[in-house]
Amino acid sequence: MSDERAAARLRMALVERLRLTGSVRTEAVADAMSQVPREVFTPGASSLERAYEDRVVVLSTDDRGLPDSTVSQPAMVALMLEQLAIRPGMRVLEIGTGSGYNAALLARLTGVEGEVVSIEVSADLAGAAARRLAGLGVHVDVRAGDGWEGVADRAPFDRIEATVGVPDLPPAWVEQLAPDGVLVTPMWLRPGLELAVAWERAADGTLTSVSVSRCGFLQLRGPHAGPGRTHALTGDLAVIGEDLPPAALDVLRDLLDHGAVDAGPVLGPVDVRLTGFALAEPRSVLFLGHPGDGLTWGLFDPERPALAVLMRDRILVYGDRDAAVDLYYGVAGAPVVNADRLRLEAVPVGTDFPDAPGAGGRAWTVEREHYRYRLTEM
Numbered sequence: 001m002s003d004e005r006a007a008a009r010l011r012m013a014l015v016e017r018l019r020l021t022g023s024v025r026t027e028a029v030a031d032a033m034s035q036v037p038r039e040v041f042t043p044g045a046s047s048l049e050r051a052y053e054d055r056v057v058v059l060s061t062d063d064r065g066l067p068d069s070t071v072s073q074p075a076m077v078a079l080m081l082e083q084l085a086i087r088p089g090m091r092v093l094e095i096g097t098g099s100g101y102n103a104a105l106l107a108r109l110t111g112v113e114g115e116v117v118s119i120e121v122s123a124d125l126a127g128a129a130a131r132r133l134a135g136l137g138v139h140v141d142v143r144a145g146d147g148w149e150g151v152a153d154r155a156p157f158d159r160i161e162a163t164v165g166v167p168d169l170p171p172a173w174v175e176q177l178a179p180d181g182v183l184v185t186p187m188w189l190r191p192g193l194e195l196a197v198a199w200e201r202a203a204d205g206t207l208t209s210v211s212v213s214r215c216g217f218l219q220l221r222g223p224h225a226g227p228g229r230t231h232a233l234t235g236d237l238a239v240i241g242e243d244l245p246p247a248a249l250d251v252l253r254d255l256l257d258h259g260a261v262d263a264g265p266v267l268g269p270v271d272v273r274l275t276g277f278a279l280a281e282p283r284s285v286l287f288l289g290h291p292g293d294g295l296t297w298g299l300f301d302p303e304r305p306a307l308a309v310l311m312r313d314r315i316l317v318y319g320d321r322d323a324a325v326d327l328y329y330g331v332a333g334a335p336v337v338n339a340d341r342l343r344l345e346a347v348p349v350g351t352d353f354p355d356a357p358g359a360g361g362r363a364w365t366v367e368r369e370h371y372r373y374r375l376t377e378m
């Protein structure tokens with residue numbers, strides 16, 4: 001079988017799998033994914049088969065060897081395209097061109113009457129993506145630059161899609177959205193809680209989510225990257241937390257150096273309560289690597305100073321033992337939250353939410369530099 005026919009078969013099989021799992025829901029997205037050759041955009045894939053697995057393919061790495069650009073997992077690509085609900089003729093902005101694969105899908109969805117602009121912070125990646133797209137005869141206006149600013153000279157856009165995560169909405173994206181537009185972006189909200197949110201903007205400027213799904217994305221790079229949420233501690237150990245300046249990280253390293261005391265068992269199954277705990281507790285942290293294997297949840301209070309962590313069914317505490325009490329009751333009292341059923345609202349900092357949260361449902365707020373976010377259960 002020729003490579004082209006083999007690729008077409010693998011593409012169809014991938015699309016069928018994504019239909020079965022619910023990531024592909026419409027004929028438009030199925031058609032786009034059936035047409036665009038992913039192998040052209042995945043130079044890092046070791047084989048044709050690998051290019052059509054439902055997996056991330058690394059495109060480039062930073063000086064520590066960590067990925068700084070990837071071709072996203074096809075299931076996530078499909079879910080976000082479904083969230084965008086693109087119609088032929090629309091004007092679309094993508095932030096994070098990467099390989100150009102998603103830009104090619106956007107071009108397919110907008111059709112010959114539509115327009116796709118895509119911006120990438122790495123000039124090398126932008127150049128390579130532009131060449132791949134041109135080689136396939138796909139028209140996309142690829143820009144090299146900081147996507148945090150959007151692309152003002154081509155605004156407004158009917159759809160804006162960020163394929164890179166942000167902890168806060170860049171005001172330029174909201175300003176460059178057409179009145180009936182939809183903005184889809186991965187948002188980092190709390191440790192362990194990153195959501196791909198489709199936002200619509202009301203006349204009063206409030207943004208409301210129309211759909212939400214869990215995701216995991218590389219975070220925005222460049223001058224507006226902010227302090228970052230993942231910090232290296234020692235060796236392989238890293239910590240994810242909300243507000244961890246260097247002085248707080250020194251306190252944390254010092255606590256870890258001094259060893260822990262077993263503070264007793266946790267109450268009941270905790271896994272299902274961790275999202276609720278993280279939403280209600282800004283001091284929640286998530287460790288990657290040691291201590292323990294994989295992910296370890298905890299509560300870190302640099303003021304006390306104290307760290308309590310969940311180690312399987314027990315709580316270990318470093319420093320002030322009251323942290324163990326806070327963690328115990330924080331998790332035991334946390335509600336079970338289904339992230340897919342969260343509704344988000346965003347208003348500019350300094351303004352109030354237009355209405356009180358709906359009666360009965362729980363609500364949490366997250367404050368950031370440009371916007372305030374309210375999450376409620378539907």
Ligand SMILES: C[S@@+](CC[C@H](N)C(=O)[O-])C[C@H]1O[C@@H](n2cnc3c(N)ncnc32)[C@H](O)[C@@H]1O
Binds near residue numbers: 070100121
């Ligand atoms: C997950 S990859 C995007 C995948 C891409 N859409 C594709 O189809 O291959 C995220 C991309 O966002 C880029 N990026 C990070 N910060 C950026 C910024 N400030 N402006 C524009 N692009 C940025 C990264 O360099 C990386 O290529």
